[in-house]
Amino acid sequence: MNLSPATDRTFPMNSWYVAAWDYELEHKLLARKICDQPVVLYRCKDGTPVALEDACWHRLLPLSAGSLVNDEVRCGYHGLVFNPQGRCTHMPSQETLNPSACVKTYPLVERHRFVWIWMGEAAKADPDLIPDVFQNHHPQWSGDGGITDLACDYRLLVDNLMDLTHETYVHGSSIGNDAVAEAPFTVRHTDDNVFLTRWMLDIDPPPFFKKQLGKPGNVDRWQMITFHSAATVTIDVGVAPTGTGAPEGDRSAGLSGFVIHSATPVNATSCRYFWAFLRNYKLADQRLTTEWREAARRIFGEDKSVLELQQKAVEQYPDREFYFLNIDGGAMWARRLIDRQIAAEIAQPDTAKLILRQAAG
């Protein structure tokens, strides 16, 4: 397991991260680096996803450079074969198998169109801890998503999503306008979540929503952001014509979107950003699905430019701390939850079970 007690880790290992979209995994080998660990992913013939350490036990050649033989991986160098449990099942030129021969496996759970991976202690990989993003695969929701590789610390993306003030300045042509930057917001947190709610009442709708809503006049707009530690942010967004009761709970005259963001650390300075943009109206409208997805891709591309510039700046000034503003409350809570998770892994809980102090028998 080698959870080394490093103190400068930027991501917890005991957390579910998105390893891949469901469609990305096939009966073929896919190499990914996740949390600084090389991983090879594939599906068995019955569809079961598998994740193995991408390094042969023998001479460390990436197993992803080998081949699949039925449901087992054969190293492309000397032909050692490893099964989905990571156990060696074939060794060349000998009649026995070395009992130590195995590669690490990582728990995987396929849920809500994502294949989630747990890079830390397998015994703690509780599927109930997977962020609930059911909207990504639900009859009352439509939409699709994509992947954007970011050359930045995944936490910069979390910061970005936990403070949507930036929409005004980064996404002014689509979803941002002055109202976002000026509206008050509330922040709440639990041990695993941070909630940030922002209502923009009686505002001129930003261009994207104006087009989608197709109704004249001002709107009430909401953004309800949930951070699911360590790397997933979901945002319930929408607009409804002002005066139709949305702030009181009646969204029927408006439209809702649900945005899923999950940032999987590749290493300390890069991440793979999985995102999806779902809607709860005109479910069968394929054109809308494509328009929303491509709009999201454009918008998140604007974030990519900013975040990668920011990463370079952070590296330029390694000793400089950020200054914080009132708007950073959500991001600061998210970081605090991440830091707590990492600290809990470093300061290992006292596992003493002293009942094994048995007297002389």
Added chain:
Amino acid sequence: MHFHDASITAVVPLCEDVRRIEIEFPVSLPVFDPGSHLDLKIYVGGRSEIRSYSVVEHSAPRRLVIAVRRLPQSRGGSLYMHQLQAGDRLEATLPSNHFTLGLDAEEVLLIAGGIGVTPLIGMARQLKALNIPLCFAYLGRSRAAMPFLDSLSEEFAEQLLVWADEERGVIDLHALLAPLSSAGEVYMCGPVPMMDAVRSLWRAQQRAAARLRFETFGGAGVIPAQSFRVQVPARGLDFMVPANRSLLDALDEAGAEPLYSCRRGECGLCAVEVLALDGELDHRDVFFSERQKQEGQHLCACVSRVVGSITVELP
């Protein structure tokens, strides 16, 4: 392999010939991984050697526990370990793992033989915590020779099957394996004859080799270690291997330049060819198959021994 300057914080006698030894490291330990072991530097006859011991548990963020049985027929490591007292210094590596526990088995049978119980205790705890169906079979000569017995009985209740030869005769391994489904897995650690018997039964029942996991530290064999004579004609060597030395170390010292890697009878690199034998081979490795051991043409020099004298050739 980095050795830390560790120290002994407690030594407690557990049962006949077994001591619980708690070791403190100058750094935090990684998360406890069932099946892990650490390497220690010990001294036998003034020489530094390395021995591996399974980690029973972590008792504090920097402390872990091992248990050592004193084996008169071993190569001297256990005698050294039994001299240690609280406060003594010791060079030790952080734990690493060659015997990892998979967590996706339908059911698991753990088979511990005597002191071989040590790596299985952590496994049993993890399996129990995860509600994976578990049978923990603990075999031994007599209850008095089985460390941790009382506490394990309490902790694992009906999941623990205790079998003391003294009370019930030799266990019927066939009956022990019978209830295990074909998708079930076995993890075992114990004397070589016990593990050989299980492996051979496992093969006979055509169970998947990858579902039988075992740990070996090149432990004691069937026959007590004794000195034996070795000749290497190609190099003009003729010497005695003392009871507390391995054939590999003796060959190395004599200048025979043996190759080796794992030093626990797994990799097969140290195998020597048997040219002549006057006596008996004591195979203690898991590299050669039963068939190859019966043929008697090769011997793993790191763990296996001889009774009598042997003439060998090295690669």
